[in-house]
Amino acid sequence: xxxxxxxxxxxxxxxxxxxxxxxxxxxxxxxxxxxxxxxxxxxxxxxxxxxxxxxxxxxxxxxxxxxxxxxxxxxxxxxxxxxxxxxxxxxxxxxxxxxxxxxxxxxxxxxxxxxxxxxxxxxxxxxxxxxxxxxxxxxxxxxxxxxxxxxxxxxxxxxxxxxxxxxxxxxxxxxxxxxxxxxxxxxxxxxxxxxxxxxxxxxxxxxxxxxxxxxxxxxxxxxxxxxxxxxxxxxxxxxxxxxxxxxxxxxxxxxxxxxxxxxxxxxxxxxxxxxxxxxxxxxxxxxxxxxxxxxxxxxxxxxxxxxxxxxxxxxxxxxxxxxxxxxxxxxxxxxxxxxxxxxxxxxxxxxxxxxxxxxxxxxxxxxxxxxxxxxxxxxxxxxxxxxxxxxxxxxxxxxxxxxxxxxxxxxxxxxxxxxxxxxxxxxxxxxxxxxxxxxxxxxxxxxxxxxxxxxxxxxxxxxxxxxxxxxxxxxxxxxxxxxxxxxxxxxxxxxxxxxxxxxxxxxxxxxxxxxxxxxxxxxxxxxxxxxxxxxxxxxxxxxxxxxxxxxxxxxxxxxxxxxxxxxxxxxxxxxxxxxxxxxxxxxxxxxxxxxxxxxxxxxxxxxxxxxxxxxxxxxxxxxxxxxxxxxxxxxxxxxxxxxxxxxxxxxxxxxxxxxxxxxx
Numbered sequence: 001x002x003x004x005x006x007x008x009x010x011x012x013x014x015x016x017x018x019x020x021x022x023x024x025x026x027x028x029x030x031x032x033x034x035x036x037x038x039x040x041x042x043x044x045x046x047x048x049x050x051x052x053x054x055x056x057x058x059x060x061x062x063x064x065x066x067x068x069x070x071x072x073x074x075x076x077x078x079x080x081x082x083x084x085x086x087x088x089x090x091x092x093x094x095x096x097x098x099x100x101x102x103x104x105x106x107x108x109x110x111x112x113x114x115x116x117x118x119x120x121x122x123x124x125x126x127x128x129x130x131x132x133x134x135x136x137x138x139x140x141x142x143x144x145x146x147x148x149x150x151x152x153x154x155x156x157x158x159x160x161x162x163x164x165x166x167x168x169x170x171x172x173x174x175x176x177x178x179x180x181x182x183x184x185x186x187x188x189x190x191x192x193x194x195x196x197x198x199x200x201x202x203x204x205x206x207x208x209x210x211x212x213x214x215x216x217x218x219x220x221x222x223x224x225x226x227x228x229x230x231x232x233x234x235x236x237x238x239x240x241x242x243x244x245x246x247x248x249x250x251x252x253x254x255x256x257x258x259x260x261x262x263x264x265x266x267x268x269x270x271x272x273x274x275x276x277x278x279x280x281x282x283x284x285x286x287x288x289x290x291x292x293x294x295x296x297x298x299x300x301x302x303x304x305x306x307x308x309x310x311x312x313x314x315x316x317x318x319x320x321x322x323x324x325x326x327x328x329x330x331x332x333x334x335x336x337x338x339x340x341x342x343x344x345x346x347x348x349x350x351x352x353x354x355x356x357x358x359x360x361x362x363x364x365x366x367x368x369x370x371x372x373x374x375x376x377x378x379x380x381x382x383x384x385x386x387x388x389x390x391x392x393x394x395x396x397x398x399x400x401x402x403x404x405x406x407x408x409x410x411x412x413x414x415x416x417x418x419x420x421x422x423x424x425x426x427x428x429x430x431x432x433x434x435x436x437x438x439x440x441x442x443x444x445x446x447x448x449x450x451x452x453x454x455x456x457x458x459x460x461x462x463x464x465x466x467x468x469x470x471x472x473x474x475x476x477x478x479x480x481x482x483x484x485x486x487x488x489x490x491x492x493x494x495x496x497x498x499x500x501x502x503x504x505x506x507x508x509x510x511x512x513x514x515x516x517x518x519x520x521x522x523x524x525x526x527x528x529x530x531x532x533x534x535x536x537x538x539x540x541x542x543x544x545x546x547x548x549x550x551x552x553x554x555x556x557x558x559x560x561x562x563x564x565x566x567x568x569x570x571x572x573x574x575x576x577x578x579x580x581x582x583x584x585x586x587x588x589x590x591x592x593x594x595x596x597x598x599x600x601x602x603x604x605x606x607x608x609x610x611x612x613x614x615x616x617x618x619x620x621x622x623x624x625x626x627x628x629x630x631x632x633x634x635x636x637x638x639x640x641x642x643x644x645x646x647x648x649x650x651x652x653x654x655x656x657x658x659x660x661x662x663x664x
Contacts, residue, residue: 009290033637073111079405109370119273139220173210183218192319203233302463325451333446350382358390359449502553540567551580
């Protein structure tokens with residue numbers, strides 16, 4: 001269904017982005033598609049802090065612009081006690097101490113959990129992390145979204161980076177979950193039911209009467225796995241459930257005291273973030289979407305139709321009722337990771353296994369989301385119930401979820417996990433199969449040695465719908481062009497039709513770690529895996545038009561720089577991997593969405609040739625935000641000042657250097 005829509009108001013994502021944008025023209029109202037310079041409340045890095053430090057040093061930064069903004073958490077490779085890893089951890093801790101940055105050592109817990117426990121991910125604020133699961137903060141009403149390592153270095157040095165506000169979709173949850181059904185079942189259902197990239201690269205706002213009945217734990221779980229669903233944000237409203245969780249958390253930290261808590265800025269014994277004054281201010285200033293806010297699409301799910309399913313194997317967008325999998329034996333079970341290792345999750349699993357034993361031949365691994373979660377679980381008796389049943393304890397951290405440490409899947413094994421990703425090879429062998437499910441299903445399956453329901457429940461058809469809105473009408477306007485940025489560029493269109501063209505196709509992986517590979521060499525091998533003839537067909541000043549989800553796959557920057565070095569003026573595509581788009585602009589190279597143009601070329605040129613010299617000449621008019629090809633005109637999102645600055649300075653690192661020089 002398509003429904004018309006015009007807009008004057010802002011949705012919640014746009015309102016929070018407006019609050020954290022800097023340098024906006026007076027009166028500018030932030031909307032989806034805008035390029036913004038942002039100053040987020042916090043930026044979290046984990047073990048990859050070690051890779052950001054040299055980037056920070058390379059741009060000439062000598063100090064962190066705002067020591068209260070970054071947060072370092074060591075959580076990924078905490079089981080590795082090698083001298084090399086311990087030395088890396090010491091280096092990160094020493095850097096944090098020297099810069100005055102908040103630091104949480106290995107063993108304290110998974111970074112995303114710490115951000116919630118310690119009040120960094122605060123409702124109504126914006127926070128970024130160099131980790132894809134920063135979406136999780138949306139469970140608390142905090143706009144969390146991922147960045148790449150270059151962005152983290154820029155934030156350390158200047159307090160700022162850039163963000164293009166994605167299209168925003170509303171996800172209405174109505175009805176109530178049946179007893180025993182959890183947030184993990186909801187997000188597995190959303191991924192499996194709406195499994196055709198309906199929300200790819202969107203920001204999601206959850207709404208509907210069903211939200212109020214979801215616990216904070218359920219919300220964090222759902223928000224976390226919106227990443228696997230393809231979204232960049234998974235934002236829940238701030239309501240009484242949020243306030244109740246914060247009240248209890250504040251009471252807990254008051255009782256706990258400030259031991260191990262960095263940044264006691266007040267110096268008066270009050271937690272610097274998780275305190276009652278801040279909560280009172282939040283209650284008095286609750287942001288909400290305007291009644292006439294625009295949403296690119298609206299999805300709906302009847303929570304009463306959700307029943308336990310497993311996701312996989314090796315893909316989150318395939319779901320199967322647990323009851324239909326009862327013939328499949330398992331070898332390993334996992335209750336670990338940032339998505340489902342909190343107190344409520346451990347309690348659900350403990351209730352299933354209490355007084356029973358894990359099946360012979362099955363290994364069941366458990367790791368709490370944080371040291372505090374484990375301590376509370378021990379106090380409630382749930383942790384011991386899991387161990388008594390035969391669970392194998394791992395330290396608070398990521399571990400097997402990302403293929404590190406003990407308990408990985410081996411050749412031919414089948415694993416069931418309460419983690420968030422089951423990609424082939426992620427949790428061990430590429431010849432193993434990984435499935436995702438709720439903590440209770442994982443625990444029940446560990447006892448039975450095969451996929452098993454923890455309780456009897458009839459599987460019912462999922463009830464859901466989607467409505468796609470017409471693009472909001474906008475008053476004609478002209479984008480302001482900064483000094484040094486062209487008002488337009490032009491070139492011949494080269495069409496590469498393939499959707500989901502991954503970074504290996506654009507820049508072969510075998511060259512990725514050749515650090516001495518020159519720009520000229522990158523240009524020679526660009527698109528080699530996609531079409532070996534590409535390099536000989538194109539010429540400098542050509543404009544490349546790709547398909548949809550261009551640049552999916554790994555985060556290698558060379559997939560953007562190689563096209564730039566080949567002389568391609570810019571890339572137009574139906575849509576992009578957000579990581580690709582960030583890497584492109586961070587290197588001063590434009591990647592702009594033009595879906596109507598792409599569909600037109602697909603209709604006219606088909607898919608017979610990998611690379612088509614269209615003999616069409618295009619003018620990309622940045623002032624008017626349009627692409628003109630002959631008499632045809634295709635709208636594009638405005639390339640705002642934040643993006644223009646990055647092109648003029650030839651990338652983010654140079655922009656940072658310029659900013660630092662201006663401060664001297």
